[in-house]
Amino acid sequence: MELVCPAGNLPSLKAAVKAGADAVYMGLQNATNARHFAGLNFTEKQMTQGIEFAQSRGCKVFLAVNTYPYCHDLPTWQLAVDTAAELKVDALILADMGVMDYACEKHPDLNIHLSVQGSATSAAAVNFFAEQFNIKRAVIPRVLSIKQVAHLVNNSLVPIEVFGFGSLCVMVEGRCLLSSYATGLGPNNHGACSPAEFVEWKNTDNHLETRLNGILIDQVPKDESVGYPVICKGRYRVNDQIGYAIEEPTSLNTLSILADLQAIGVAAVKVEGRQRSPAYVKQVTEVMRAAIDQSMQNPKTYQVSPEWDQTLDNLSEGQQTTLGAYYRKWQ
Amino acid sequence: MIKNPVKKLSLAPIAYYWDKATVQTFYRQVAESPVDIVYLGEITCSKRRALSLADWLQIARDLTAAGKQVVLSTLALVEAASELSVMTKICQQNDFLVEANDMSAVQLCSHAENSNFVAGSSLNIYNQRSLDKLKSLGLHRWVLPLEHNQQAVADFNLEGVEVELMAWGRLSLAYSARCFTARTHNRTKDQCGFVCDQYPDGLSLQTQENDNFLVLNGIQTQSGTVQNLIEAVNDEHIDILRIAPQQNHFSKIIELFDAVRNGQKTPAEATQQLAECSLTGTSNGYWHKQAGKDYISAQNHA
Numbered sequence: 222m223e224l225v226c227p228a229g230n231l232p233s234l235k236a237a238v239k240a241g242a243d244a245v246y247m248g249l250q251n252a253t254n255a256r257h258f259a260g261l262n263f264t265e266k267q268m269t270q271g272i273e274f275a276q277s278r279g280c281k282v283f284l285a286v287n288t289y290p291y292c293h294d295l296p297t298w299q300l301a302v303d304t305a306a307e308l309k310v311d312a313l314i315l316a317d318m319g320v321m322d323y324a325c326e327k328h329p330d331l332n333i334h335l336s337v338q339g340s341a342t343s344a345a346a347v348n349f350f351a352e353q354f355n356i357k358r359a360v361i362p363r364v365l366s367i368k369q370v371a372h373l374v375n376n377s378l379v380p381i382e383v384f385g386f387g388s389l390c391v392m393v394e395g396r397c398l399l400s401s402y403a404t405g406l407g408p409n410n411h412g413a414c415s416p417a418e419f420v421e422w423k424n425t426d427n428h429l430e431t432r433l434n435g436i437l438i439d440q441v442p443k444d445e446s447v448g449y450p451v452i453c454k455g456r457y458r459v460n461d462q463i464g465y466a467i468e469e470p471t472s473l474n475t476l477s478i479l480a481d482l483q484a485i486g487v488a489a490v491k492v493e494g495r496q497r498s499p500a501y502v503k504q505v506t507e508v509m510r511a512a513i514d515q516s517m518q519n520p521k522t523y524q525v526s527p528e529w530d531q532t533l534d535n536l537s538e539g540q541q542t543t544l545g546a547y548y549r550k551w552q
Numbered sequence: 553m554i555k556n557p558v559k560k561l562s563l564a565p566i567a568y569y570w571d572k573a574t575v576q577t578f579y580r581q582v583a584e585s586p587v588d589i590v591y592l593g594e595i596t597c598s599k600r601r602a603l604s605l606a607d608w609l610q611i612a613r614d615l616t617a618a619g620k621q622v623v624l625s626t627l628a629l630v631e632a633a634s635e636l637s638v639m640t641k642i643c644q645q646n647d648f649l650v651e652a653n654d655m656s657a658v659q660l661c662s663h664a665e666n667s668n669f670v671a672g673s674s675l676n677i678y679n680q681r682s683l684d685k686l687k688s689l690g691l692h693r694w695v696l697p698l699e700h701n702q703q704a705v706a707d708f709n710l711e712g713v714e715v716e717l718m719a720w721g722r723l724s725l726a727y728s729a730r731c732f733t734a735r736t737h738n739r740t741k742d743q744c745g746f747v748c749d750q751y752p753d754g755l756s757l758q759t760q761e762n763d764n765f766l767v768l769n770g771i772q773t774q775s776g777t778v779q780n781l782i783e784a785v786n787d788e789h790i791d792i793l794r795i796a797p798q799q800n801h802f803s804k805i806i807e808l809f810d811a812v813r814n815g816q817k818t819p820a821e822a823t824q825q826l827a828e829c830s831l832t833g834t835s836n837g838y839w840h841k842q843a844g845k846d847y848i849s850a851q852n853h854a
Contacts, residue, residue: 289678292707319681340676341655343630345639349659353685364729369631392726392773393629396674399766401699402725402775402844405837409676410699434843437759453726458758459736459768466757466768467732546729552741 222483222490224513225283225382226506229261229495234271236503237280241510244281246314247271248495252294253301254285255338256495257412265304272308281311287336288412289317299323306331312357315339316395321354334382335359338408340395344376351378358382360491362394367478367547371485380488386505387493388538389473389545391453399452404434415451422447431455448538474533474542476508480516480523501536508532559785559813561806562589562716564796565625565651567724567769569748572602578797579611583618585803586810589792590615591651593625593642597731597770598635599744605641612648625651628674629727629771643669651695662689673697673718674727680708687713695794698723698779701841705789714791717784720805720826721796722754722767723775723835723844732768741771752799756832764832777835777845780826783819784839785812801829820850 226242228234237245248254250262263271268284275282284305290298298320305313306328313331315321316338324331337360341347347359360382365373374381392399400414401407408414421432430440431450438450448454448470459466475482475490482490490513492505508529516523534540545551563582566575582590592608592615594600603611612622624642627635636656643650643660652658653672661669667690677683677697693714696705705715733755734744748755754767754774764776784790793813795805808825811817827834837846 289676291704292679295679295681317676317678317682318685319679322681322685339655343636343654343656345636345656345659346630346654349655349662352659353689364629364727365631366729369633372633391730392728395676396628396727398698398723398725398844399773401838402723405841405843405846407699409678436763436765436845437761440760456760457765458760458762459755462736463760466736467728467773468730549742550740552729552731 222487222513222517223382224385224506224509225489225491226509227387227492227495227497227502228271229256229497229502230263230499231267231271231274232499233495233497233502235274236499237506238275238278240503240506242280242506244283244311244489245271245275246283246285246491246495248285249301249304251297251301252288252412253290253298255287255336255408255412256285257288258496259417261496265308268304268308272310276311283312283314283334284310285314285336286320287314287316287338289338289409290320291410295319295323299327302328302331314360318354321350321356325354329355332357336395337362337384338395340393342393344373347373347377347379347381358488360384363390363473364393364546366549366552367481367485370482370487370547374486381486382489382491383475383482383487384473385475385479385482385490385492386509386533387472389468389471389543391468400433403436403452415449420450454538469541470539471541471543472533472537473545474530474537475544475547476512476525476529476533478544478547479512480520483513483516483520504532504536559790560588560792561586561809561813562792562794563587563591564718564721564794565591565593565595566797567596567722567772567774568752568754569597569600569602569746569770570752570799571749572607574752575603576611578802579615581803583615583620585806587620587795587806589621589623591623591625595625595628595653596772597748598627598632598638599741600746600748600770605638609647616648621649623649623651623670625672626653626657628653628672628724629729630654630656631729649692658686658689668692670695670716674724683708683713693792698725698844699838702784702787702839703841705787708789710789715789716792716794717781717787717790718779719781719784719793719795720809721778721794721798723777723779723838724772725766725775725844726773728771728773731770732773733770736768767832775835775844777833777847778830779836779838779844780823780830780834781836781839782809782812782822782826783836783850785819800831805829823850
């Protein structure tokens with residue numbers, strides 16, 4: 222089972238490689254990828270350096286070109302594909318059918334992985350992309366229970382990659398319009414959820430508020446802290462009760478089921494977090510590396526060490542973690 | 553004023569959980585209405601089984617007999633093997649066209665004997681190359697993705713594709729493994745007790761300032777506003793205006809859309825009356841390249 226780690230910039234890439242990632246994934250500095258944040262991602266020169274650094278140490282490099290271009294934007298996405306081919310990345314992570322069609326035709330030898338943004342949640346959907354675009358792997362959305370993942374792995378034509386740790390998308394990736402409904406810009410059309418230019422932190426007499434394009438997402442008493450205003454983790458009023466109606470600020474953590482994921486034949490485990498610091502990437506990669514190694518050496522005696530849990534809890538949103546949809550009762 | 557040919561009117565599937573008698577009565581009313589195309593079936597949650605596939609097919613035959621074109625819609629989020637097997641039956645039948653709301657359905661339709669399908673709005677078709685790919689596999693009609701603006705649609709070569717636009721209804725913004733209606737009642741999805749049947753027009757989610765921001769409908773999250781794009785009656789790229797079922801004011805809404813497409817009322821006249829048919833406000837922002845929640849009044853159209 223391969224460990225795939227986030228590289229938001231060159232220092233993070235190096236941290237991940239040194240901490241034992243089997244593969245790192247990165248994006249270009251534009252809207253062609255789903256972490257289009259200011260100050261993040263790679264220039265072509267940095268990509269060349271990063272690829273050299275990783276590949277010379279036996280670590281693969283994937284490039285995420287996983288947003289959806291409109292007609293007139295397609296050339297920019299095609300250029301990203303050409304760049305990936307030229308720099309010899311190990312795989313391209315794509316979501317859009319048009320971009321995939323181009324990559325297949327122009328660079329038939331380039332490995333394509335279906336991005337989580339491609340929203341394939343069943344064997345039929347994954348096999349569509351396998352048959353039409355010859356994908357070599359599919360990354361699946363965080364909506365399936367572990368039994369459903371097992372069924373998918375058994376019926377898919379290609380290996381399956383799942384999310385193992387990081388911020389939790391509660392909605393099916395690639396089909397969430399919450400951010401664009403509120404701001405006009407979202408993951409599909411802009412490569413970011415709750416873009417920073419729409420975020421407002423405001424002190425009132427007694428409260429600290431977070432707003433997204435004017436919409437109140439959460440408010441806390443003045444001395445408390447409040448998370449970044451992603452819509453699915455806000456507090457709202459439903460049936461006259463105020464609470465986290467969709468999900469609390471929390472991170473996905475699969476340490477406790479890693480041996481199961483391996484047993485059912487999952488090919489790779491992905492860590493979310495290209496927007497996080499190199500120190501974060503280093504710590505998460507080290508823990509996941511140790512856990513996967515132990516699980517692979519002796520799946521029967523695999524046990525989560527309290528230190529691993531402690532380290533990951535401290536790095537999590539709201540300092541808490543969840544198994545998310547893998548665990549039926551979360552659903 | 554109105555471009556020819558006259559736009560067709562379609563009716564989206566019912567997004568909420570209505571009981572069987574309500575559904576059957578509703579479609580008897582639809583049979584008498586001026587709607588041309590009716591999309592049928594459960595698209596939100598496979599646990600909702602008030603109507604079996606056989607019940608849906610009976611409604612489909614009745615509507616066909618009343619002169620409507622019937623399309624069977626498939627589930628938007630497919631997770632379980634049992635869901636795939638129901639979908640396989642729908643995609644392999646030859647009596648009715650199928651609306652594919654997920655790539656699973658596209659895969660099944662493209663392998664079926666009659667591969668013609670309608671691409672639902674939750675398929676990510678953002679550019680010509682994607683559209684052409686699906687056309688080559690049997691796409692026959694395209695329900696536009698909700699984020700698309702008018703200019704983005706005009707950039708497509710739409711030859712040979714019927715184009716349908718969500719013209720009245722709450723927008724389906726997201727799907728999750730989790731049931732939020734059950735969560736509100738402190739239940740899990742597996743023990744939901746079908747609590748969504750208490751909310752025939754969805755469960756309102758308000759901000760702490762009491763703005764009607766979103767609507768929870770089981771695993772689906774909808775917009776708090778109702779999108780009103782009756783103005784698109786004048787858009788040359790659009791062939792079909794889609795209306796979503798709701799329990800109140802339904803006949804009035806159909807009547808207004810019918811009057812506008814036939815040139816008996818202007819979109820502006822109808823819009824005033826349509827505003828009264830949404831309790832939680834209307835929006836048209838996506839069409840004007842703004843936030844989806846926004847409403848751009850006709851005077852301010854670019």
